Amino acid sequence: MPIEKEVFTIAIAGNPNCGKTALFNSLTGSNQIVGNWPGVTVEKKEGQFKLDNHTIRVVDLPGIYALFANSEDERAALDYLLKGEADLVVNILDATNLERNLFLTSQLMEKGVPMVLAVNMMDIAASRGIHVDLHKLEEILGVTAIGLTAVSPKSCEGFVNDLHKLLHNSRELPLPKAVKHSEVLEKLIEEIAVPLKPVADKLGASPRWTAVQYLEHSGRVLELADELGVEIPHDKIEEDLGEEVEFALADSRYSYARDIAKAVIRDNTNTSTRTDKLDKLFLNRILGIPLFLIAMYLVFWFAVKVGSAFIDFFDILFGGIFVDGMTELLTKVGAPGVVVALLANGIGTGIQTVSTFIPVIFFMFLCLSFLEDSGYMSRAAFVADRFMRFLGLPGKAFVPMIVGFGCSVPALMGTRTLENKRERFLTLFLVPFMSCGARLPVYALFGAAFFGESAGTLVFGIYLTGIVIALIYGLLLRHTVFMGKESTFIMELPPYHLPKARNLFRHAWLRLKEFVFRAGKVVLIMVTVLGFMGSVGTDGSFGNDNNEKSVLSAVGTVITPVFEPFGVERDNWPASVALFTGLFAKEAIVGTLNSLYAIEGTGAANAAIEKAGEAGADETAADNGFSLKSTVKDALVSVPANLVEVFTSIANPLGVKDAIDESESAGNEGAYKTMLAHFNLGRFQVLAYLLFILLYVPCLAAMGTAFRELGRFYGTLMMVLQTVIGWSLSVLFFQVTCGHSTAWIVTSVALLAGVVVALIAIGRDQRKKKVFE
Numbered sequence: 070m071p072i073e074k075e076v077f078t079i080a081i082a083g084n085p086n087c088g089k090t091a092l093f094n095s096l097t098g099s100n101q102i103v104g105n106w107p108g109v110t111v112e113k114k115e116g117q118f119k120l121d122n123h124t125i126r127v128v129d130l131p132g133i134y135a136l137f138a139n140s141e142d143e144r145a146a147l148d149y150l151l152k153g154e155a156d157l158v159v160n161i162l163d164a165t166n167l168e169r170n171l172f173l174t175s176q177l178m179e180k181g182v183p184m185v186l187a188v189n190m191m192d193i194a195a196s197r198g199i200h201v202d203l204h205k206l207e208e209i210l211g212v213t214a215i216g217l218t219a220v221s222p223k224s225c226e227g228f229v230n231d232l233h234k235l236l237h238n239s240r241e242l243p244l245p246k247a248v249k250h251s252e253v254l255e256k257l258i259e260e261i262a263v264p265l266k267p268v269a270d271k272l273g274a275s276p277r278w279t280a281v282q283y284l285e286h287s288g289r290v291l292e293l294a295d296e297l298g299v300e301i302p303h304d305k306i307e308e309d310l311g312e313e314v315e316f317a318l319a320d321s322r323y324s325y326a327r328d329i330a331k332a333v334i335r336d337n338t339n340t341s342t343r344t345d346k347l348d349k350l351f352l353n354r355i356l357g358i359p360l361f362l363i364a365m366y367l368v369f370w371f372a373v374k375v376g377s378a379f380i381d382f383f384d385i386l387f388g389g390i391f392v393d394g395m396t397e398l399l400t401k402v403g404a405p406g407v408v409v410a411l412l413a414n415g416i417g418t419g420i421q422t423v424s425t426f427i428p429v430i431f432f433m434f435l436c437l438s439f440l441e442d443s444g445y446m447s448r449a450a451f452v453a454d455r456f457m458r459f460l461g462l463p464g465k466a467f468v469p470m471i472v473g474f475g476c477s478v479p480a481l482m483g484t485r486t487l488e489n490k491r492e493r494f495l496t497l498f499l500v501p502f503m504s505c506g507a508r509l510p511v512y513a514l515f516g517a518a519f520f521g522e523s524a525g526t527l528v529f530g531i532y533l534t535g536i537v538i539a540l541i542y543g544l545l546l547r548h549t550v551f552m553g554k555e556s557t558f559i560m561e562l563p564p565y566h567l568p569k570a571r572n573l574f575r576h577a578w579l580r581l582k583e584f585v586f587r588a589g590k591v592v593l594i595m596v597t598v599l600g601f602m603g604s605v606g607t608d609g610s611f612g613n614d615n616n617e618k619s620v621l622s623a624v625g626t627v628i629t630p631v632f633e634p635f636g637v638e639r640d641n642w643p644a645s646v647a648l649f650t651g652l653f654a655k656e657a658i659v660g661t662l663n664s665l666y667a668i669e670g671t672g673a674a675n676a677a678i679e680k681a682g683e684a685g686a687d688e689t690a691a692d693n694g695f696s697l698k699s700t701v702k703d704a705l706v707s708v709p710a711n712l713v714e715v716f717t718s719i720a721n722p723l724g725v726k727d728a729i730d731e732s733e734s735a736g737n738e739g740a741y742k743t744m745l746a747h748f749n750l751g752r753f754q755v756l757a758y759l760l761f762i763l764l765y766v767p768c769l770a771a772m773g774t775a776f777r778e779l780g781r782f783y784g785t786l787m788m789v790l791q792t793v794i795g796w797s798l799s800v801l802f803f804q805v806t807c808g809h810s811t812a813w814i815v816t817s818v819a820l821l822a823g824v825v826v827a828l829i830a831i832g833r834d835q836r837k838k839k840v841f842e
Contacts, residue, residue: 075123075124076123076124076125076126077120077123077124077125077126077156077157077236078125078126078127078128078154078155078156078157079125079126079127079128079155079156079157079158079159080127080128080130080149080150080154080155080157080158080159081093081127081128081129081130081158081159081161082130082133082146082150082158082159082160082161082173082177083130083132083160083161083162083163083170083173084132084133084134084163084166084169084170084173085132085133085134086132086163086444086447086563087132087161087162087163087166087170087189087190088161088163088189088190088219088220089129089130089132089161089219090114090129090132091189091219091220091572092159092161092187092189092217092219092225092228093114093116093127093129094572094575094576094579095219095220095222095225096116096118096125096127096225096229097116097117097118097127098116098118098575114128114129115127115128115129116129118229120229120232120233120236121233128149128154128155130145130146130149131143131145131146133146133173134172134173135172135173135176136150136173136176136177136180136282136287137282137285137286137287137288141490143288144288144289147287147289148289150177150180150182151272151273151274151289152273153273155182156183157183157184157185157236158177158182158183158184158185159184159185159186159187160173160174160177160184160185160186160187161187161189161219162174162186162187162188162189163189163190164188164189164190164191164193164194164199164201164216165190165193165194165197165199165564167188167201167329167330167333167334168326168327168329168330169326171325171326171329171330172322172323172326174186174210174326175248175322175325175326176322177245178210178212178245178246178247178248179247179248179277179278179281180274180278181244181245181275181278182244183244184212184244184245185212185213185214185215185232185235186206186207186210186212186213186214186215187215187217187219187228188201188203188206188214188215188216188217189217189218189219190218190219191216191217191218192218192221193564193566198336199334199335199336200334200335200336201216201333201334202332202333202334202335203215203216203333205332205333206329206333209246209329209332209333210245210246210329211244211245211246212244212245213231213235215228215231215232220569220572222571248322248325250318250321250325251317251321254317254318254321257284257314258277258280258281258284259277259280261280261283261284261301262276262277262279262280263276264299264301265279265280265283265290265294265299265301266279267297267299268283268290268293268294268297268299271293271297272289272290272293281318283301284314284315284318285315285318285319286315343565344444344564344565347565348448348562351445351448351452352448352451352452357448357452358452361448361449361452361453364440364445364449365449365471368433368436368437368440368471368472368475371432371436372429372432372433372435372436372475372476375432375712376428376429376430376431376432376433377428377429377506377711378428378708378711378712378714379427379428379708379711380425380428380429381704381707381708381711382428382704382705382707382708383421383424383425383427383428383704384421384424384425385700385703385704385707386424386700386701386704387420387421387424387425388417388421389695389697389700389701389703389704390697390700391413391416391417391418391420391421392413392414392417392418392421393695393700394695394697394700395412395413395417396409396413396414396417396695397695398695399412399413406610407605410601410604410605411601414601414604415598415601415604423585423770425654426476426478426770427581427585429475429476429506430476430478430479430581431577431578431581432577433472433475433476433479434479434576434577434580434581435573435574435577437468437472437479437483438568438572438573438576438577438580439568439573442566442568442572442573442576443565443566443567443568444562444563444564444565444566445565446465446468447465447562447563448562449464449465449467449468450463450464450465450467450468451464451562452464453465453467453468459540460495460499460540460543460544460547461492461495461543461547461551462492462495462496462543463487463489463492465487466484466487466492466495466496468483469481469483469484469496469500470496470499470500470503470539471503473500473501473503473505474503474504474505474506474532475505475506476505476506476507477500477501477503477505477767477768477770477771477774478770478771478774479580480500480503481497481500481771481774481775481778482580482583482774482778484496484497484500484778485778490841491551491553491841493778494551494779494783494841495543495546495547495551497775497778497779497783497787498542498543498546498551498787498790499539499542499543499546501766501767501771501775501787501791502535502536502538502539502542502763502764503535503536503539504531504532504535504763505655505767505771507654507655507768508655508762508763509528510658510659511655511658511659511759511762512527512528512531512759513528514659514662515527515748515755515758515759516528518744518745518755519745519748519752519755520752531759531760531763534760534763535763535764538764538794538798542794545825545828546828548832549825549828549829549831549832550786550828550831550832550835551832551841552832552835552836552841553841602619602620602621602624604619605619605620606618606619606620607619607620607623621646621649621650622642622643622646624646624649625642625643625645625646625649626642626645628645628649629641629642629644629645631645632644632645632648632761634800634803634804634808634810634813634816634817635757635758635760635761635796635799635800635802635803635804636748636750636753636754636757636758636803636807636808637758638747640747641747641748643661643662643666643747644662644747644758646661647659647661647662648761648762648765651762651768652766652768652769653768653769653770654768654769655762655767655768658762662744666743666744666747750807751807753802753803753806753807754803754807756802756806757799757800757802757803757806757807758799760795760798760799760802761795761796761799763795764791764794764795764798764799765791765792765795765796766788766791766792766795772784772788775787775788786831790824790828793820793823793824794821794824796817796820797817797818797820797821797824798817798821800813800814800816800817801814801817801818801821804817
């Protein structure tokens with residue numbers, strides 16, 4: 070019995086879109102750990118489940134078409150297989166595309182790893198009149214073949230039972246039969262296996278497999294052969310063969326896969342499928358792009374608007390428990406003010422802030438999961454490919470940028486779908502220029518105050534400005550830091566599916582959990598620090614809530630001269646504080662401006678209101694304490710009310726009108742007049758301030774995610790460049806239109822020129838090191 074050890078490891082391997090992750094999720098449930106493969110940023114998923122008294126550890130290898138180690142996902146998969154950590158490889162095949170999937174199978178068979186074939190999508194194959202003879206497949210390949218439908222819990226249960234029988238009834242794990250190539254190729258493989266033996270020993274692989282990988286120009290084997298000084302004349306080999314050897318091997322594999330597929334498949338299809346009919350619509354040269362834009366509009370609307378309907382729930386619930394509740398509890402037990410400030414205003418506010426990200430991010434992931442599982446996301450990338458090539462990016466890089474209009478965090482994480490490192494990094498640098506939904510209330514506030522009926526035009530103009538700057542910046546980066554060979558855009562167009570709700574919610578939940586427990590840690594720490602600074606006063610008092618006495622406000626006053634060149638005058642320190650608080654949440658800018666301007670603008674009217682309120686103060690004091698029941702009730706009540714507003718505003722996808730109405734309401738309370746007084750140089754002063762908000766670094770959640778994806782060097786470079794570009798363009802705009810200071814104009818132009826020179830220098834250094842080759 071092979072399964073004698075306590076922990077048994079299974080690796081799941083297969084092509085993209087074959088149902089690999091669906092099987093992994095079904096086997097492991099929420100028992101998963103998400104990380105990165107060593108040396109690369111390809112996502113690594115591990116999980117486990119119990120089988121009798123044994124723990125079955127499951128590793129979800131990246132979706133790949135071949136084991137050439139020429140891309141990060143292929144390298145991650147190959148390195149894992151070479152380590153020999155997997156006791157069994159489950160190779161998933163798509164029953165509707167068996168011939169194509171068998172190419173990878175032939176490579177896994179040559180590696181000689183214990184294998185089981187999981188032939189997925191048997192239900193879809195049957196609906197198309199395709200019958201796969203599993204017994205004949207087993208006979209030809211020499212390994213067990215199990216049919217399943219990975220999205221069906223019942224089918225996956227049957228797969229586990231079959232796996233259980235196999236592991237307990239077999240004396241040893243099944244090894245596949247050897248793959249035989251043509252006589253000429255076999256002779257060639259045998260000849261070069263001898264000099265490649267040192268490479269094989271270093272890899273822990275067989276000389277035959279190493280020889281085949283060498284002939285296929287596998288990156289890992291070529292690197293090691295070069296390192297060990299093993300030289301084999303390719304020209305002589307190809308001269309004897311009469312063609313390029315890697316093409317000959319590929320042709321041999323495809324012939325092998327074709328012969329097997331022909332032997333085991335009975336295909337009774339004679340009509341066009343539903344997928345063919347839908348593709349005629351969605352991939353149409355004229356209708357493709359409009360339909361794509363409509364799809365993105367719906368995703369954006371659903372994720373932002375429906376997700377936003379639940380923000381109040383999390384804000385009220387977590388704010389009530391961790392801020393108000395904790396404050397009251399600590400006050401009752403006589404805790405010192407510093408403890409209240411740290412735990413309630415610091416950590417409590419941090420938890421509250423992180424919680425408000427949950428709904429929008431969850432619904433964004435839910436939408437993306439739907440598009441991915443339905444098969445449409447591949448079509449969207451295909452449609453956008455021609456436009457994205459202008460920036461040296463493949464079509465699927467367009468998807469994270471679209472997501473960036475909702476929230477930068479899932480957009481940055483979404484770049485993991487890009488296999489090429491150069492393309493992924495370039496996309497990561499451009500995503501923050503897509504103005505996220507959290508900035509919208511800021512634009513709306515200033516639009517209502519300074520632009521009146523033209524506020525909507527202002528908002529769309531800002532969004533468009535971000536896109537234009539991203540295009541120029543992208544072209545600059547493409548020809549400097551991120552120069553390199555563009556990847557060939559080959560993308561499988563999987564059949565359309567109607568995703569199962571259970572799988573969609575599970576997928577979205579797993580991605581959300583990763584955000585909360587990873588990027589959320591960074592946010593919590595920083596928000597705790599900033600919240601504490603906002604509560605502690607310069608006189609040592611506590612509970613100042615970001616007013617003019619707080620340390621945070623004092624810091625804002627000190628840093629105001631930095632922003633003065635683009636119109637933030639010294640007495641307008643609240644605008645500086647707002648930029649500072651905007652680091653951990655862009656929507657905090659509006660809250661900061663409203664609270665600080667309202668405090669500064671208190672006058673006779675506010676005094677009268679305060680005096681009138683004193684009469685009832687004693688009567689209401691008893692009712693002002695924290696109540697968990699009331700907090701939960703208020704949080705729950707907010708959801709249906711917000712949902713009603715959502716579905717009555719379909720014609721207002723960006724929420725501009727609602728945001729303007731709210732801003733005008735806030736303005737009636739006093740903050741409006743103070744803001745108008747501080748931005749007294751006109752609309753150009755306002756536009757310069759908004760331009761900086763558009764371009765300067767994103768929130769801490771996005772920054773944390775960017776650093777995790779890019780690493781320390783490129784993460785720092787991204788933040789520095791974005792800040793310098795944002796500051797320089799804002800100063801240049803303000804000084805040209807309003808300030809008219811030659812010194813500041815020259816300074817901003819010099820800084821922008823410095824950015825270009827720096828990028829050229831970094832790019833030259835990167836090319837020497839062959840970072841993106």
